[in-house]
Amino acid sequence: MPDAFAPLVERILSGEIDEATSARSPEDEVLNLHDLFRIRLLRYAASLGLKPHDAEDVIQEVFLALFKHLRAERPRNNLPGWIFRVTHRLALKRRVQSHGDELIRDGREHELVAEDIFSPEDEVIFDERQRRLRSIFLALPEIDRLCLQLRSEGLKYREIASVLTISLGSVHKSLSRSLSRLF
Amino acid sequence: MQQNTRHIHQLEAIRFIDGELSSPEAADVELHVEQCEDCSQMLSAMNARLAQLRGAISNAGQPVYSREQANSLLKSKLMETQIGSHKSVQTWLSRSANRTQLLRYAASVAVVAVGMAVLSHGNWVGKLSGIRTITDLPDKSLTPGVVRQVSLTEICESESDEDLDPAVPPSMQKKVFYEYGVPSARQRKDFQVDYLINPQLGGTNDIHNLWPQPYNSAEWNAEAKDALERHLHRMVCERKLDLAEAQRDISTNWIAAYQKYFHTAKPV
Numbered sequence: 389m390p391d392a393f394a395p396l397v398e399r400i401l402s403g404e405i406d407e408a409t410s411a412r413s414p415e416d417e418v419l420n421l422h423d424l425f426r427i428r429l430l431r432y433a434a435s436l437g438l439k440p441h442d443a444e445d446v447i448q449e450v451f452l453a454l455f456k457h458l459r460a461e462r463p464r465n466n467l468p469g470w471i472f473r474v475t476h477r478l479a480l481k482r483r484v485q486s487h488g489d490e491l492i493r494d495g496r497e498h499e500l501v502a503e504d505i506f507s508p509e510d511e512v513i514f515d516e517r518q519r520r521l522r523s524i525f526l527a528l529p530e531i532d533r534l535c536l537q538l539r540s541e542g543l544k545y546r547e548i549a550s551v552l553t554i555s556l557g558s559v560h561k562s563l564s565r566s567l568s569r570l571f
Numbered sequence: 572m573q574q575n576t577r578h579i580h581q582l583e584a585i586r587f588i589d590g591e592l593s594s595p596e597a598a599d600v601e602l603h604v605e606q607c608e609d610c611s612q613m614l615s616a617m618n619a620r621l622a623q624l625r626g627a628i629s630n631a632g633q634p635v636y637s638r639e640q641a642n643s644l645l646k647s648k649l650m651e652t653q654i655g656s657h658k659s660v661q662t663w664l665s666r667s668a669n670r671t672q673l674l675r676y677a678a679s680v681a682v683v684a685v686g687m688a689v690l691s692h693g694n695w696v697g698k699l700s701g702i703r704t705i706t707d708l709p710d711k712s713l714t715p716g717v718v719r720q721v722s723l724t725e726i727c728e729s730e731s732d733e734d735l736d737p738a739v740p741p742s743m744q745k746k747v748f749y750e751y752g753v754p755s756a757r758q759r760k761d762f763q764v765d766y767l768i769n770p771q772l773g774g775t776n777d778i779h780n781l782w783p784q785p786y787n788s789a790e791w792n793a794e795a796k797d798a799l800e801r802h803l804h805r806m807v808c809e810r811k812l813d814l815a816e817a818q819r820d821i822s823t824n825w826i827a828a829y830q831k832y833f834h835t836a837k838p839v
Contacts, residue, residue: 415649422645423638430634440635441816441831448641448827452648521624540625544589560582567581571620 397424397468397542414458421467422451428541429475435537436479442486446478453478469547472538476551524570535562536570579603579610584617636834643836648827654706707791707826709782713750714767716822717780721773727808736771739764739781747781761786763793768822769800772807773814791826795838799829806832 412420426447433443453474458464525533531552538548545563549556579587579600586592587600604611636644739747744764748755753762762783768774784793803821806812820828830836 415646415653418649419642419645423642426638426641427634434633440633444635444641444831448645448648451645452652455649455652517623525624536624540621544591545585546589546591560585563585564581567617567620570624571616 397428414455417458418451418455421454421471422447425468425471429471432472432475432537432541433479435533436476437483438479439486442482443479446475446482449478450474466547469543469550472541472543472547473551476534521570528566528569531558532562532566535559536566539563577603578607579613581613581617584610584614588614588617640834640836644827644830647830647836648824651706651708651824651826707785707788708824709767710751713779714782715779716767716818717775717777718768718773718818719775721814723808723814726771726773726804726814736766736769737776739766739776743776743778743781746778747783750778751783753783758783765793765796767825768818771800771804772817772821774818790838791829792838795829796825798838799825799832802832803828 429447429450430440430443433446434440438446450471454467454471457470525536528536531554534552535548538551539545543551545556545559549559552559583592583600587597590597592600604614634641744758747764748758748762762785764781765784766774766776767780767782770776774780784796786792799821803812803817807814807817820831829838833839
């Protein structure tokens with residue numbers, strides 16, 4: 389899934405550009421951020437196991453919530469982090485609604501089994517190296533997968549901690565552990 | 572880093588990439604990286620690894636809508652949100668031609684509200700003290716939608732008549748109009764009481780599944796909703812859509828559901 393806005397999004401995530409200080413109306417701001425982040429958020433929502441339609445619904449809800457947030461003149465520092473945080477929360481909620489008790493496995497309630505993320509058809513398009521990476525990635529515990537997913541989307545460690553509501557130390561440990569296994 | 576000859580450890584490298592180091596610490600790292608081949612390669616490798624990982628997992632999450640469709644859907648929702656918050660004030664103010672009319676109307680509302688409070692029973696009371704603006708979407712606090720246990724066989728077995736929704740009894744219609752504060756003079760003239768989730772999709776005739784749909788909507792009118800109901804019913808019976816999902820979509824926001832399933836921003 390190509391992301392034509394990747395260079396611009398990277399600059400926003402790094403803080404080089406602050407979309408929040410633009411003089412646009414809240415509606416324009418929201419539509420602009422939606423354009424820039426939608427594909428990444430769909431990827432993240434899919435990594436949480438949402439079906440494509442559910443993921444699209446959740447993303448729409450996220451940006452509607454963002455519009456209300458901006459219109460109410462609530463804090464606008466680090467909007468990308470806010471967007472991922474709300475996506476995480478709403479995606480989990482939708483996942484629970486959609487899957488119910490199917491996810492209770494091995495005592496890890498509501499944790500997604502990794503096979504749900506990719507379809508068998510995806511196998512044919514990966515080269516060997518990617519297949520190896522993906523198989524290790526899929527074998528990781530969910531929290532490690534999510535940390536890696538968010539990191540690969542350009543979020544900083546503090547932002548990942550905020551999205552997943554875990555400590556910064558836990559993010560450090562998770563990513564160190566995962567990257568060691570992957571490479 | 573206190574000495575720039577000390578190698579950078581992994582966490583430090585990550586904080587450096589994230590811009591989390593203080594200026595002196597970042598300067599030390601930069602200086603060390605210039606002089607240390609191993610650490611320079613380590614930093615480059617970290618970025619490369621993330622790029623490889625991104626390539627391996629980026630295929631998940633294929634979009635359903637095109638960019639234009641998604642933007643159009645969002646714009647509609649933003650407009651609805653803005654209309655919903657402005658209309659309740661502006662519509663009421665625009666209707667008040669002069670102060671005398673305003674006072675007379677307020678007085679009559681107060682009288683009726685007192686009367687309704689005296690007559691109220693059960694779980695429905697005329698909400699005339701809170702003037703509601705009826706839009707193309709129901710008030711979720713009044714009409715969240717109610718479904719019954721129903722099998723696919725039951726809702727799909729009859730193909731002969733596309734419109735199997737039973738008429739809402741007049742007594743129930745009256746209760747719905749009272750809930751929404753619709754004046755008597757406008758009730759049947761300007762509105763029809765409609766099912767939010769139609770019976771063919773498992774909806775019931777509970778008052779929380781009924782709402783007054785305006786006749787005068789140019790775009791999002793009863794015809795559009797009927798088209799959506801038929802379309803969803805067909806998809807459910809052809810096993811292309813879960814019944815629960817159809818019920819959820821139509822009850823959450825039937826206009827957004829129309830745009831989603833017909834892939835259009837406006838009714839066809």
